[in-house]
Amino acid sequence: MPARVSLFVTCIVDQLFPKVGIAVADVLERLGFQVDFPELQTCCGQPAFNSGYRGEARQVARHFLDVFRDADYVVVPSGSCTSMIAHHFEDIFEKELDYLALARQLAPKVYEFSRFLIEIAGVEDVGARLDEVVTYHDSCHALRELKVKNGPRRLLGNVRGLELREMDAAEECCGFGGTFSVKFAEVSGGMARTKIDSILRTGASAVVSVDSSCLMQIQGALARAGLPIRTLHLAEVLASR
C-alpha cells in the first residue's frame, strides 16, 4: 500500500466547503496514508474549458500539471474535476507535446475519492458511524465518465447507523453544469426542483454525493424551498464517528 497521497481539494472545496477537504484528509490518514497538500494548487481549469475558453483553460491546466507532476497519487473529492484532469487534459494539450505527455503520465494516478478508497486503498468499510437516513445523488461526471456508481453505495452501506434509500431519479442531472447554472438559470433551477421532488419522496434527511458542485446546487435549491434536508459530501459521511 502506497504511503503518500497528494490531495487536490478543488477550488470550490477550498473556498466554500473546506470541511469536505478536511474530511478527506481525516479518512485517508486514518487508513494509514500520508496526506500531502501541495500549497501551490489552485484549479483544474474546468470553468474556462466548459465555457469555451480553451486558451485560458490550458494556462490553468499547465499550472496544475506543474504542481502535481511528482505525485504518486492525486486524490480529488470531485468527479467533474477528476474527469477534467484524467480525460479532458488530452483535448486541451493536443498541440503541446510535453504537457500532453505529462498529462498522460499523470492521468492514471488521478483518482476520485471513492474510487481511490475502493481500488487503491482496497477498503469498503472505513469504520464510520452516522445515524441518519440518507439518499445518494449520482453526479454526472462521476457516473458516466468515471463509471462511479456502486463504490459510493458500498461505502455508505458499511457506515454504522446509516440507512441509504435510493431516489427514483438518482442518475438525473441536478442542473449545475458549471456556468450552465447561471447562463440558463431558469432551466437549471427547474432541474434542481425536479431533483428535490425525487429526494423528498425518499423521506431522507440528507443527500450525499461525491461532488460539492452538485451539493451546492441541491442545497441552494433546498434552502430556497425552505426544506430542512441537508447535503453531505461522501467524505463527510465517511469521516463521521
Next chain:
Amino acid sequence: MSAIFEEKIHQTMADPKLQLAIFAATGRLMEKRRKAVNAEVCPDYQQLRTQANAVKRHTIGHLDYYLELFERNVAAHGGKVVFCKDAHEVADFVLGLAKERRASLIVKSKSMTTEEIDLNERLEHHQLEAVETDLGEYLIQLAHERPYHIVAPALHKTKEQVADLLTERLGVPRETVIEKQTMIARAVLREKFLAADIGISGANFLVADSGAIVLVENEGNARLTTSAPKIHIAIAGIEKMIPRAQDLGVFLKLLGRSATGQPLTVYTSFLSGPRRGEEIDGPDEFYVVLLDNGRTKVLADRDKRESLYCIRCGACLNHCPVYRKIGGHSFPWVYSGPIGAILTPQFLGVNHEPGLPFASSLCGACAEVCPVKIDIPKILLDLRSDVKKTELREGANRLERLAFRAWAWVMRHPRLYEMAGMAAASLAPSGDGGGWVRSAPAWGIKIAPLDAWLSQRDLPSAPTKSFRQLWRERR
C-alpha cells in the same frame, strides 16, 4: 443566448400543462426503451452499439463510394437517383416532375429531412397540395406548426386542442374522443392516398448494395404513400447510407428499441424501385433524392463528423433533462434536443443561435443512450470553443473574455488566488456552511452571474476559514 431563445424557454417552463406533457411523454418513451434494451431481452445491446458505430464510421468515411454504389443499384432496378445540393433543387425537381406528369395532389409520409428543407411550403406556393399522412404530422400541418419531437410530432397537443383543430380546419362536428379523432383523420387521409399522383417519403436508411430505401413506421401511412400513387419520391440526407442489407440486423434492432422500445416497428418496408415485371401493384416510377444541404460541410470536420451517424431515434431527446424542461419548440431549427444542439450550429453556423451549445449541463445522458455512440457532450464542448473563437474574431462578448482572462491569471498565481479568496470571503456574508443567503449584499454593482444564481436558489455563505487555512492549523 438570443432573446428569442430565452423567451421560448421561459414560455415553455411557465406552462405547467406543457411541462407535464413533455415530462410524461419522454418519461414513457424512456421506460419503453429501458425495457427493450435490458440484459434479459437484449443481451448484446452494447455490442450492437459498437457495431453500429463502426459501420457508420466506415460508411461515412467512404461515403462517395457508397453513394455511387447505391446509385448504380437503384438504376439497375429501374429507379433513378437525383443528387440535390440544397432545398431549392429538391423543390425544383419535385415541381418539375409534378408539372410534367400533371400532378396536383401529393401525399407525404413522415420525414424530418423534408421539414428541414421546408418542402411543403415550397410546394404550396405552386398550388401543389402536399398532405402529411402521419397522424401527428397531419395535425401539426393543420396547425401550421413544426414537429415537437422527432418521434412524437404532436406531443404538445391535448385532445381538446386536436378537437378544435379538426373542427376549424375540416368543418367536422367537435369530437374529443381520441380514437374517434384518429378515425376522422384516417377517413380524410384514405381519400388522399387513393387519389394522390405522387407519394413522397423520407428514408430511415439507404442501402448501398441493394439500391433500396428502408422505411420504419407504426401507422401504415408510409406503406400507403409508397404503394398507392404512381410515382414515389424518397428524399433522404446522404448520411442515411449503410453498406449492406445485412447491416439492417443491427440497425433495425437499435432503431426500434431506442426510439419506442419496439424490437421492430409495425411496418418495415424495404423498397428498391418501381414495381417490377409482373408485380400487381406499386409505383411505376421510383426516385431517390440524395440531399446535401450542408452535410458535406459537417463531413469535412473530422472531429464532428460523427454527428452524421444519427439514425433519428429520438432517444437523446427523451433522456435530456434540458429537453424535458424546454421542449422541442424552444429550439431554433427542425432538429431539437441534443442532436439538434450539435447539428444546428454545424448546418446554420454558430451565430444562428450562439447560446445553443451552452444550453446543456453536459450530463452525458444522451451519449449513454445514443445507439450509434455519438459523443454529443464532446461535440458540444468543441462547439463552445468555436463560439468563443468567433466572438474573439468579431470582438463580441468582451467582458466575459476579460473576466476569464483575469480568472486564469489569478489561477496561475497561487498567492493571488489565496488573497482573492480571502477578499471575496470578507465581502460576502459569512457562516460556516450553515447559512445560505437569499440575496447578495447591495454593493451597487450588478453582477449578472450572481443575480442569475440567486434567482433560482440560495448561495452558500463564505466559510470563515478556507481549506488551506484550516489545513495549516491542523498541521
Next chain:
Amino acid sequence: MSRENVLHKVRTALGRSAGQPVQDSPPVYLTVPEAGVEARIDVFFERIEALAGKTHRAQSLEDARAYVERVIAGRKAIASNAPVLRQCGITALAGVESGITDGAQLRGLSASAACGITGADYALADTGTLVMLASPQEARLISLLPPVHIAVVEHERLLTGLDELLSILPHPAEQTSSMVLITGPSRTADIEQILVRGVHGPGEIHVVVV
C-alpha cells in the same frame, strides 16, 4: 441535378479521390439462434398476441379454411394469389375475390373489402413478424387497405428472427421491389400518447399457421 457537385464535395471533405477503392468494412453482425419448429411457433404466437393480434394453429388445411371462414363471417374479402390459399380452399369461400392480376381492379377491391387474406413468404418468430415480398402472388395493398388482415403461414417458412432472414436472404432487392415486415396491427399514440389501433393499416390481424 448536382451529382458532380455533391460527390466532389464529399470526396474533398473526406480527402478521397474519384474511384478510390474502399478498405475493409466491418464484418456483418448477425446472430442466428437454434430453435425447433414448435418452439418457434410458441414464441411467434406469444409475440403476436402481445400486440393484440389473433393466432390460430391449424391442424389441417381444412381447419385453416374453417378459421378464415369464421373470421370473414360473410363479409367481403380479397385474397392474394399465394398458392397456399388455394390449397386450403380459402379462395373458394363465399365472398372471397381472388386471382386478380390487374392493379386498378386490385386497388378498388382492396379499398372496399372488409378483409384482406394473404400468405407470407416468411415469418419471424422472435418479433411476431410476417414477411411479405411483392410478387405476382402477393400484391402490396391486400395486406394494407382492408381493416382486417388474415395471413396464412406455412410452418416451414417460420424463421427464428430478422437475423436469420437476412442470413438466408442477403439481397432482397434481387427478388422484389418491395419487402415488408409486418409486426402486429397498425397503431399510433400521436395524441396524448394514447394507443389507437388501425389508423391507416389494418387494425385487426389474424395469423394462421399451417
